[in-house]
Amino acid sequence: MxxxxxxxxxxxxxxxxxxxxxxxxxxxxxxxxxxxxPTAVQHDPNAALISATGMYKSYRKGRLIIPVLKGVDFAxxxxxxxxxxxxxxxxxxxxxxxxxxxxxxxxxxxxxxxxRIDNLPSKAKDVLRNKYFxxxxxxxxxxxxxxxxxxxxMPSMIGQGVLRYWWNRRDHAQRATELLDxxxxxxxxxxxxxxxxxxxxxxxxxxRALISGPQMLLADEPTGNLDRQSGTxxxxxxxxxxxxxxxxxxxxxxxxxxxxMADRTVRLVEGLVERVG
Amino acid sequence: xxxxxxxxxxxxxxYIALASIISVTLGVATLIVVNSVMAGFSQExxxxxxxxxxxxxxxxxxxxxxxxxxxxxxxxxxxxxxxxVGITATVQVPAMLSFQVRGQxxxxxxxxxxxxxxxxxxxxxxxxxLLHPENRRALSFLLRENGYxxxxxxxxxxxxxxxxxxxxxxxxQLRQVETSRQAALGGxxxxxxxAAMLPPSDPYGSIxxxxxxxxxxxxxxxxxxxxxxxxxxxxxxxxxxxxxRHRDPDGEVRDYFLCRPGDDVNLTFPTSPPSGHAPSAxxxxxxxxxxxxxxxxxxxxxxAFVPIEELQRLRxxxxxxxxxxxxxxxxxxxxxxxNLAEARDRLMDRFPADQYAYRIQTWRDxxxxxxxxxxxxxxxxxxxxxxxxxxxxxxxxxxxxxxxVEKTRDVGVLKALGAPSSGVMSIxxxxxxxxxxxxxxxxxxxxxxxxxxxxxxxxxxxxxTGREVFDPTVxxxxxxxxxxxxxxxxxVLIGATAIAVLASVLPALRAARLHPVEAxxxx
Numbered sequence: 051m052x053x054x055x056x057x058x059x060x061x062x063x064x065x066x067x068x069x070x071x072x073x074x075x076x077x078x079x080x081x082x083x084x085x086x087x088p089t090a091v092q093h094d095p096n097a098a099l100i101s102a103t104g105m106y107k108s109y110r111k112g113r114l115i116i117p118v119l120k121g122v123d124f125a126x127x128x129x130x131x132x133x134x135x136x137x138x139x140x141x142x143x144x145x146x147x148x149x150x151x152x153x154x155x156x157x158x159x160x161x162x163x164x165x166r167i168d169n170l171p172s173k174a175k176d177v178l179r180n181k182y183f184x185x186x187x188x189x190x191x192x193x194x195x196x197x198x199x200x201x202x203x204m205p206s207m208i209g210q211g212v213l214r215y216w217w218n219r220r221d222h223a224q225r226a227t228e229l230l231d232x233x234x235x236x237x238x239x240x241x242x243x244x245x246x247x248x249x250x251x252x253x254x255x256x257x258r259a260l261i262s263g264p265q266m267l268l269a270d271e272p273t274g275n276l277d278r279q280s281g282t283x284x285x286x287x288x289x290x291x292x293x294x295x296x297x298x299x300x301x302x303x304x305x306x307x308x309x310x311m312a313d314r315t316v317r318l319v320e321g322l323v324e325r326v327g
Numbered sequence: 328x329x330x331x332x333x334x335x336x337x338x339x340x341x342y343i344a345l346a347s348i349i350s351v352t353l354g355v356a357t358l359i360v361v362n363s364v365m366a367g368f369s370q371e372x373x374x375x376x377x378x379x380x381x382x383x384x385x386x387x388x389x390x391x392x393x394x395x396x397x398x399x400x401x402x403x404x405x406x407x408x409x410x411x412v413g414i415t416a417t418v419q420v421p422a423m424l425s426f427q428v429r430g431q432x433x434x435x436x437x438x439x440x441x442x443x444x445x446x447x448x449x450x451x452x453x454x455x456x457l458l459h460p461e462n463r464r465a466l467s468f469l470l471r472e473n474g475y476x477x478x479x480x481x482x483x484x485x486x487x488x489x490x491x492x493x494x495x496x497x498x499x500q501l502r503q504v505e506t507s508r509q510a511a512l513g514g515x516x517x518x519x520x521x522a523a524m525l526p527p528s529d530p531y532g533s534i535x536x537x538x539x540x541x542x543x544x545x546x547x548x549x550x551x552x553x554x555x556x557x558x559x560x561x562x563x564x565x566x567x568x569x570x571x572r573h574r575d576p577d578g579e580v581r582d583y584f585l586c587r588p589g590d591d592v593n594l595t596f597p598t599s600p601p602s603g604h605a606p607s608a609x610x611x612x613x614x615x616x617x618x619x620x621x622x623x624x625x626x627x628x629x630x631a632f633v634p635i636e637e638l639q640r641l642r643x644x645x646x647x648x649x650x651x652x653x654x655x656x657x658x659x660x661x662x663x664x665x666n667l668a669e670a671r672d673r674l675m676d677r678f679p680a681d682q683y684a685y686r687i688q689t690w691r692d693x694x695x696x697x698x699x700x701x702x703x704x705x706x707x708x709x710x711x712x713x714x715x716x717x718x719x720x721x722x723x724x725x726x727x728x729x730x731x732v733e734k735t736r737d738v739g740v741l742k743a744l745g746a747p748s749s750g751v752m753s754i755x756x757x758x759x760x761x762x763x764x765x766x767x768x769x770x771x772x773x774x775x776x777x778x779x780x781x782x783x784x785x786x787x788x789x790x791x792t793g794r795e796v797f798d799p800t801v802x803x804x805x806x807x808x809x810x811x812x813x814x815x816x817x818x819v820l821i822g823a824t825a826i827a828v829l830a831s832v833l834p835a836l837r838a839a840r841l842h843p844v845e846a847x848x849x850x
Contacts, residue, residue, distance in 0.1 A: 152743060152843045173747060180745025187847065191740040195336035207329040208746045215328040258744075 098161070099266060099298050100149060101125035105158035107144055118144045120321035122158070128265075131292040131299045133309035136318035142302045143270055145318065149300060150183055150268045151175040163265075180209045184259030188271035190251040192243040192258075199239040202226040202258045209262060222261075229257040233287060249280030256287060267291070269301040273308055285311050329741070330750055334758040337730070338765070344758075347726040348766030350719030351823050355770025356777060358712045358819045359811075363778040365705045366815070367808035372701065375623045378452030380690035381415075382667055383659040385674065388684050390606055391599045392418065392644060392655035399657060406677040410665045413449030416654035417442050418638045422596035424568065424631060428585050435568050437631040439596055441638030444468065450660040453632075456621045457563065459588070468561030468634050470589060470616045479587055479618070487589035487614075491555040559591060560637045561616035567628035569618055590615050594631070599642045599653065609641050667691065716823050720830035723762065727755060727834035738838050739846025752839035759831025763824035771820060778809045 105122040108115050118141040126132050134142045147153040149160060151167060160168040167178060179185070192201045206222045207215055215222065230236050233253035235246075243251055252272060259267055269288065273281030289311055291297045301312060309315050317324045337344070385403065387393045396416045404411055418441035425434045444466045448454045457463050458476040473483040481489075570582040586592060591614050597606040613633060621627055635654070639645050644653040661670055667689040674687045691698060731738075738751055777784060785796040785807060797807050 147844050150743070152847075176742075176745045176747045178745075179743060185743050187740075187743075191736065191743075191847070193333070193737050193740065195333065195340055200332065204329060204741075205744050207332065208741070208744055208750065210328065212328045212331065 097127060098125035099128040099130075099163060100300075101161045102145070102149065103159050103161075105145070105148060105160070106156045107141070107148060107153070108156060118321055119148075119155070119158075122318070122321070122323055124316055124323055126266075126298060126300060128298055129292070129296040131289065131311075131313045132301070133312035133315045134300065134302045134318060135304060135306065135309045135315055138304065140318040141321045142304075142318050146268055146270050146300065146302045150185055151178055177209075180205055181262050182265050184262070184264035184267045186252070186255050186259050186267065186269040186272045188274040190243070190248070190255045190275075192251055192254060194243050197240045197242060198230065198235060198246065198254050199223070199226055201243065201254060202230060202261055204258060205262045226257070226261055229260055230254070233257045247280070248276050249283055252276060252280070252284050253287065256284070256291075260291075264297075266298040266300065269299060271303055272301060273303070273305065281308065329746065330753040330757055333754045334761055337734075337754075337758050338761045341730060344723075344726050344730060344762055345765070347722045348719070348762045348827065350722055351716055351763065351766035351827060352770040352773065354712055354716035354719055355767045355819055355823045356774035357715070358709065358823075359771060359774030359816060360777050360781070361708050361712060362705065362815050362819070363774075363809045363811050364781070364807060365701065365708065366810040366812055369698075369701050369705070370810045371808040372623070372697070375621050376694050376697075377690050378455070379621055379623065379626055380693060381450040381658040382661040382665070382690060383671055383674065384656060384686075384688050384690065384693060385659060385678075386419070386656035386686050386688075388686055390420075390597060392653040393657070393685070394653045395651050396654040396657070397651075402677060403657065403659065403674060406673050407659070407661070407670060410662045410670055411659065412662050413446065413660035415443050415446040415450050415658050416635065417447070417656045417658060418635055418642065418644065418653075419655050420596045420638075420642065422594050422631065424564070424592055424594055426586050426590065426592040433585060436629070437565075437568060437594075438629045439594060439631050439633065439638065441635035442632050443635050447658075450658040453619075456619050458566075458618045458620060462617050468563075468616055470558045470561065470614055475588055475617070478582055479584065482588040484589065486587065487558075488555050490589070554591075558614040558616070559612045560614070560633060562592060562594065562613035563617045563619050563632040564592070564615055565627040565630040566618045566620040567624060568631065569615065586615055588615050588617055594633075596638075596642065599644050601643075611637075611641050713822060713826075716826050720826040723759065723827055723830040724833060727759065727831050728837070730758075731755065731834045731838045734838070735841060735846050735849040738841050739843050739849065742841070742843035743847065748839040751841075752835040755831050755835035755838050756828060759828045759835070760824065762831075763827025766827060767820045767823035770823065771816060775811065775816075778811060781809055782806050 101124070103123050105119050106117070107119040108117040110116075118139075122141075122145060134145060136142045144153070148155050148168070151160075151170070155168055158168070159166055162178070162182070167175070170178070192198075193204065196204070203222055203226050206226075210218070227236065227239065230239060233256055235250060235253055235257065238246060238250060238254075243254070246254065252275075256272075267288070272288065273284055276284060285308060288299055288301070292299050292313075299312075301308075303309050385399075393399050400414055400416070403414060420439050422437050422439035423434055424437045425432055427433070442453075448466060454463050454466050457466070458479065459471050459474060461467070461471060461474070470487065471483050473485045475482040564586070566582065569586045570584045572580065572582050574580055591612055593610055593612055595608050595610040598609045600606050619627065619630060619632065636652075639652050639654075645651075646653075661667065671687055671689050671692075678685050678687065741751055741754075742748075782797075788794075788796045
């Protein structure tokens with residue numbers, strides 16, 4: 051059943067067109083980082099789905115500049131399930147936001163499928179987030195005014211114009227319904243988020259993250275706000291997506307048990323990668 | 328698509344925003360009501376003014392008027408060509424009207440107009456403002472038997488005969504009393520005393536003397552003029568000259584008539600003397616044959632119409648040798664659609680001001696200050712009311728800022744899902760547009776309903792507050808006139824919606840500029 055949602059064929063056919071799109075986006079407007087620090091990369095960046103090299107990021111709090119990432123290097127291969135762990139304030143969420151192009155690094159580069167993405171123009175980043183990345187948050191972040199089905203459809207609505215979306219609305223609705231069936235919410239299509247439990251909301255958020263057929267899922271503490279049973283359910287679902295559909299997943303967590311379910315772990319300590327497990 | 332669905336959902340779920348557009352609704356409704364009432368007043372006034380004034384007024388500034396009216400008519404006909412539809416000559420002079428009510432003399436300053444009863448109706452709607460239905464069909468300066476307006480049941484020949492009969496019976500009685508007193512005292516009363524008891528004799532030599540004033544109690548057949556059977560030259564008086572409008576204790580507005588069709592009045596006006604002589608006052612007695620009610624107080628309280636030939640004769644405007652008559656004005660009606668100002672200019676070219684002492688005006692020129700005042704009032708009211716809607720715009724601005732703050736995390740989510748900043752901005756702009764559309768749409772419905780039932784609403788308010796909302800004694804309209812101009816409604820709707828959209832620009836910009844990470848972390 052899950053193959054009907056995200057088939058390998060779909061991946062193969064999309065991959066070529068996406069690469070072309072990314073290259074064209076790259077040529078729009080290249081912004082150089084303020085500091086370019088060559089750092090030793092622990093992997094072959096060309097083979098990685100996404101890689102970060104020499105990532106620096108700091109936040110300003112009044113007159114105080116707080117460094118968060120102090121030169122992070124790591125790479126994720128296609129189909130990997132990676133957990134980024136670390137204590138509060140170690141910079142793991144910041145790293146996830148940078149990988150998801152929600153924020154820009156002060157220095158360093160991020161490459162996706164071999165193309166640099168951290169310096170893309172904002173419109174190109176919007177397209178990346180909409181079509182290539184799926185995102186899951188600790189607090190689910192479903193839109194309260196919309197039903198479960200509409201929440202899942204939101205990335206499709208954002209990614210297409212009114213007419214195109216309207217023309218294909220039945221296909222979109224069918225796909226969203228299939229995804230909700232997959233996460234076990236086929237009976238909750240018209241319910242508003244406030245009528246769902248935490249676990250159900252997170253499962254709906256997973257369905258939303260999958261609607262565009264992304265190549266990579268970025269999950270920020272996906273179980274952080276759930277009880278153990280719901281957390282386990284969500285993790286089981288992510289694990290199965292990774293194994294059955296070869297979906298690359300990068301998950302931030304502070305729970306070592308949850309992190310243990312990933313293929314490998316990247317531990318951040320005070321803004322640096324301490325250990326890659 | 329997401330912009331439409333989200334702005335629609337925000338519209339349905341954020342009632343505080345709906346509350347903020349109540350002021351837009353009220354502003355739109357008020358604008359529509361005020362503009363409709365002002366347009367109603369204005370149109371009614373235009374209709375009446377134009378109905379009375381004809382299209383072009385060609386008048387001489389001299390007391391003697393234009394010599395040889397026919398030559399002038401021919402020249403005007405040549406200048407205007409096919410655009411000329413009707414032309415009539417009038418003689419207009421200031422005059423004093425006097426009449427008696429229960430022994431008291433009442434005088435009124437009037438604008439006496441001599442009209443040609445054959446052609447006067449061609450240039451304006453004069454006839455339709457007369458009270459007798461027969462006169463509305465065919466104007467006549469002869470007194471009708473009866474059948475005047477329902478406010479004037481005691482009018483016409485019927486009433487005139489009754490009045491004369493009563494006066495004569497009263498005078499008979501007086502004489503009998505006098506005769507018996509004379510017999511008892513053995514001598515006649517002083518003639519001054521008797522004179523004081525009788526109705527005053529005509530002070531003007533031109534009017535036949537009252538045959539009873541000199542008979543001293545003896546019945547004598549009237550030889551020259553019988554008031555019960557004959558009338559003086561007819562005069563049509565403006566309704567407000569002949570009446571007083573007042574309010575009954577029960578609140579009904581009524582006209583109390585001081586003189587009615589069938590009563591006689593005196594008119595005193597200046598003559599048109601030959602050159603070298605000063606004008607003198609000429610008086611004549613006229614019989615009121617009808618009343619004129621245009622509902623424009625300016626006209627109803629000053630106009631008195633008499634036959635032009637009689638006025639020309641009395642004023643000496645007929646050349647005794649050639650029989651050529653003079654007139655003071657020519658009223659011209661033009662083909663509908665003719666450019667009035669252009670036609671006026673053609674006549675001004677034909678009769679240049681340095682050669683002819685004539686004043687050529689369109690009806691709009693004559694009523695320019697009045698029409699301009701109404702226009703000015705409408706403009707100022709519109710500006711004020713749009714300022715009210717602009718104030719409502721600030722309410723929308725504040726509410727939208729609140730909503731943007733409330734929706735900060737959702738904005739972060741939308742950006743994380745790939746929504747561009749322009750898309751986020753569009754959500755709030757289209758939300759503002761929807762609010763403006765709903766607010767102005769409801770306002771339009773309210774406004775149109777208010778206009779439709781304005782008189783009922785005025786009556787309801789009067790009943791509720793016990794105060795007069797629309798006083799017919801002030802406005803001379805029985806009902807509040809209204810006129811809905813579709814273009815005005817469209818402009819108001821567009822203006823109000825634009826203000827709502829403009830008010831949402833700043834909050835929308837703020838939402839668009841939110842940093843996704845900060846927005847997602849917002850608590």
